[in-house]
Amino acid sequence: MNYPLGKVYHPVSAKSIMATITPTTIPDDWTVADMLVRLGGVSPKRILMKPTPGDATEEDLVAVHARSGRICELIDGVLVEKIMGAPEALLAGFILHLFWNYLEIHDLGIVLAPDGLLRILGRQVRAPDVSFIRWERFVGRQVPREQIFPVAPDLAIEILSPGNTKAEMSRKLRDYFTSGVRLVWYIDPDTRTAWAYTAEDRGIQFGAGEVLAAGDVLPGFELSLATLFAKLDREGLK
Secondary structure (H helix, E strand, O other): OOOOOOOEEOOOOOHHHHOOOOOOOOOOOOOHHHHHHHOOOOOHHHEOOOOOOOOOOHHHHHHHHHHHOOOEEEEOOEEEEOOOOHHHHHHHHHHHHHHHHHHHHOOOEEEEOOOOOEEEEOOEEEOOOEEEEEHHHOHHHOOOOOOOEOOOOOEEEEEOOOOOOHHHHHHHHHHHHHHOOOEEEEEEOOOOEEEEEEEOOEEEEEOOOOEEEOOOOOOOOEEEHHHHHHHHHHOOOO
16 A cells, blocks of 8 residues: 655554453453553543443443443443544544545445444454445445444544543554454544554554545545644634
């Protein structure tokens, strides 16, 4: 996949934290602090305590959203609430708009909003802020009827929020690429930059005046960061 020349970034890998841990159970002698480290140092305010961390299921995840509208991810049996404020939601909404305009002409798959739940690895259910899934990933090229789609996306986009930690986002990269995601974009509204990853340990940084291209994942699709971030300026959400 060809990108403009930019800064190559090798993120801190979560492997050092999780190398000897089976990602489906929480050891009996772990503390809350141990669990938070494993989840990437997320704020304890984002951890749902009912059901008990380590015992949460997909049914619990769907029930929480139906009951309260809160968007959570299921990570190693723990419900972790996603954080997304108005600026992040605005950017995600604009990107969704661009994707659907593209897909009306190029019928290559579907795009999901932040509450689109995806079972990507065993007990891991992720909800990218924007995700694109090619038809080939669906059985019979049909959209599933389940509340949680049993597929990994081809492109996962995360709009970074102030509460996201470096370790959390590194673990997400690991989960995404282990599950077969082909391209990940991290977009940072604060620095007006973006990172395009083609592997867990390789990404290229793009500045506010550059353009993200989706390569063979979405041939011909481009995202102008200047146009994207102008939406924040116009709406006064700097």
